[in-house]
Amino acid sequence: MAPVTLGKQLPSDSLISFQLSSKDSEHAREITEDLNEDTIPGLNVGSNAEEKVLRIGDSIRRARKSLTFDLFKKPSPHASVKPVRRIEDTPDPGGVMKLWPKSIFSSDEEALEDRLRAALVCSCIENEKVWLPRSSLEALVTSKSIRKELPFLERLRRHPSNDWKWASTFRVEPEKREHGFLTLRTRSTSQLLIRKKERTYQGRDRIYRQIFAILVLMGKQNSIWDFVREQVCDSVLPDLHLDENTWTVYLPRIEGISLKCFQGWNEVLKKRFFDTRQMILVPDFLSCHQKGKHLSFNTNDILPFTKWKSGPDKGSSGVYEAEIHADYHIFQKNVVAVKHLAPKTQDPDESRELFMIESGILRALCQRHHVSQHLIELLATFSWRGQNYLIFPWADGDLEDYWERTTPTAAMSQWLLEQLKGLLDALKTIHNYETTLGSIMPHERSTSPQNGPGVSDRPDHLRLIGRHGDIKPSNILWFNQHPSNNRFGILKITDFGIARFTPGNLESKRRQGFVPNSHTYRSPECDFKGMNIGPLCDIWALGCVYLVFLSWFFGGYLEVKRFYEKRSSPDRIYLGMKTDCFFTVNEDGNGEPRAVVKRAVSEVRMLR
Numbered sequence: 237m238a239p240v241t242l243g244k245q246l247p248s249d250s251l252i253s254f255q256l257s258s259k260d261s262e263h264a265r266e267i268t269e270d271l272n273e274d275t276i277p278g279l280n281v282g283s284n285a286e287e288k289v290l291r292i293g294d295s296i297r298r299a300r301k302s303l304t305f306d307l308f309k310k311p312s313p314h315a316s317v318k319p320v321r322r323i324e325d326t327p328d329p330g331g332v333m334k335l336w337p338k339s340i341f342s343s344d345e346e347a348l349e350d351r352l353r354a355a356l357v358c359s360c361i362e363n364e365k366v367w368l369p370r371s372s373l374e375a376l377v378t379s380k381s382i383r384k385e386l387p388f389l390e391r392l393r394r395h396p397s398n399d400w401k402w403a404s405t406f407r408v409e410p411e412k413r414e415h416g417f418l419t420l421r422t423r424s425t426s427q428l429l430i431r432k433k434e435r436t437y438q439g440r441d442r443i444y445r446q447i448f449a450i451l452v453l454m455g456k457q458n459s460i461w462d463f464v465r466e467q468v469c470d471s472v473l474p475d476l477h478l479d480e481n482t483w484t485v486y487l488p489r490i491e492g493i494s495l496k497c498f499q500g501w502n503e504v505l506k507k508r509f510f511d512t513r514q515m516i517l518v519p520d521f522l523s524c525h526q527k528g529k530h531l532s533f534n535t536n537d538i539l540p541f542t543k544w545k546s547g548p549d550k551g552s553s554g555v556y557e558a559e560i561h562a563d564y565h566i567f568q569k570n571v572v573a574v575k576h577l578a579p580k581t582q583d584p585d586e587s588r589e590l591f592m593i594e595s596g597i598l599r600a601l602c603q604r605h606h607v608s609q610h611l612i613e614l615l616a617t618f619s620w621r622g623q624n625y626l627i628f629p630w631a632d633g634d635l636e637d638y639w640e641r642t643t644p645t646a647a648m649s650q651w652l653l654e655q656l657k658g659l660l661d662a663l664k665t666i667h668n669y670e671t672t673l674g675s676i677m678p679h680e681r682s683t684s685p686q687n688g689p690g691v692s693d694r695p696d697h698l699r700l701i702g703r704h705g706d707i708k709p710s711n712i713l714w715f716n717q718h719p720s721n722n723r724f725g726i727l728k729i730t731d732f733g734i735a736r737f738t739p740g741n742l743e744s745k746r747r748q749g750f751v752p753n754s755h756t757y758r759s760p761e762c763d764f765k766g767m768n769i770g771p772l773c774d775i776w777a778l779g780c781v782y783l784v785f786l787s788w789f790f791g792g793y794l795e796v797k798r799f800y801e802k803r804s805s806p807d808r809i810y811l812g813m814k815t816d817c818f819f820t821v822n823e824d825g826n827g828e829p830r831a832v833v834k835r836a837v838s839e840v841r842m843l844r
Contacts (some may be wrong), residue, residue: 528599707777760831802836
């Protein structure tokens, strides 16, 4: 069958190759009467006019694409791509095209490349990078869209060729498995029924969805057959390696042997392929079934965050309000809190050790027999570009924010007592951590046997004495909604950056240098040399928090600010600057420094 020419309406170099289509048959019947020899020279309108109209309409639709194949030549994996002039640029002096239905000239669906680019999401961490969500990829790259991008597949289905038998392995969707048999979703050319189950690299099915999407975004979708012949499918895509010295692409298992599917590609195309791969292969948190699991990401990875809003800095770390795309995590909510642990020193090994200590403590406290609903839950940790991050549930605020935004009522009395007791029980879990030898809890090692009250006779038993070290309202988070169905929310202790655990027979008997603390809620031991810094410091700080909490309950946030002003006085530790700590240091009769509770604290009268 020779290609149809639109006579004088199209230039002589715009011959269009097409195949018979059954679409728009109703429109063909409507316009058959309008066609005659004068309208389209060379076309005889007769009993077969409807079929001829369909042929012309189909050819015009294909002319709208910038690239096409000559469908009437033998298919070849190396078929050349010839440009075709667009219909919009073709003169129409007789106005013939205006007589035909719009559906014949154009398609309501955009090209696959345009739809893929429209689905790209801008990285909220790196604005210059974009990535394609997994759900969008699966919705756009289907067997139906494949047939539209590779139209000669339909001819291949009708007239199979021995030279193209390998093309039957091209699939973009996984198989359905029912009762031990393999059943494909369709019988289309892109999903021919394969009786024998085929396996490839590392025992995974051959699916080419990601490979094809990359090639479409590069405008090289017709190169897919080179990948299919060499069985370079989605399962091996993460393992492809580009040697920028020799510009060869190979797999680790066959290092040194260049893949044939990349032959003929220049350096720019190869680099572009691997850059586009990063847009498709976005790492996820789907494997974080175990609380606190650590993931290591590559430098070039684009993280699946759709929101990354910086919050207030806390010492050497910053907390971000982040949102993870729903396709890439198994957490209860998309919005999480990401804590960035900035290096405290120039030594990367020391920074790594501090990260391992804090994440190890949080991971150990999440164990089933130690878990407390008033301790923060560590969801996961990850390393990226030499930096370390911790992921927590996103809180609605801290205790200080809660005091400022909430007006206390008498209905809160029961809730207040429950939260005070819950926080004390959580602190008890930290101070008395019962475990066994080989525990994952980071702690100082003891060479002497343990003894003392409460120590078990079991040889593998280990009792650790923990210290949080920074109890204050900003380190107590408030969650408005919680599975406990408490209408006033729940409070949780967070920030274990300076927490430490020691064996029971040590009990922090030595102080190693300066211990970070809060100037408001620090205990008197912090101001005296040679004093033990242990669990009692946490008890003092929590007692001070309780006192402010009760001030809020009986007088609201205005009473909290009054209490702060009454406690403010010069502090010798801070070179005479005013602080609102709960004690002051005076000299006794012998001239020795002695800590006493401030008068403003002693005069507090809650019940009037």
